Amino acid sequence: MQYLLMCCFDEKRWNELPQSERDSVMKDYGEFVQSTTAAGQYLAGGKLQPSTVATTVRGRNGKPVVMDGPFAETKEQLGGYHLIECKDLDEALGIARRIPTLRVGGTIEVRPLAFTTP
DSSP, X not given: OEEXXXXXXXXXXXXHSOHHHHHHHHHHHHHHHHXXXXXXXXXXXXXXXXXXXXXXXXXXXXXXXXXXXXXSOOSSEEEEEEEEEOSSHHHHHHHHTTOGGGGGTOEEEEEEOSOOOO
């Protein structure tokens, strides 16, 4: 079963962390990716640019409309993702609990994929 781990964080809070703490979190992310890759669980992932550079396409009156900025005003923004392969939700949650941004206030949404495309 594949799960998407969506890593959310308040970008303002992230930027207020000391650089040494941010560096430590990102170092730990590297170790996280290496260990889950070695275990055969890590399929893909990435860190996103800040939401301030986002562009959103919305459907309005049956037509796509392109707008600058994030899709919603929220306290937390999607900062990155990990696609993993697990036997079940419990295993996916165990992996999610190891994501480094949790220790500095991050949130991880764990969601199973309904299907995959080639």
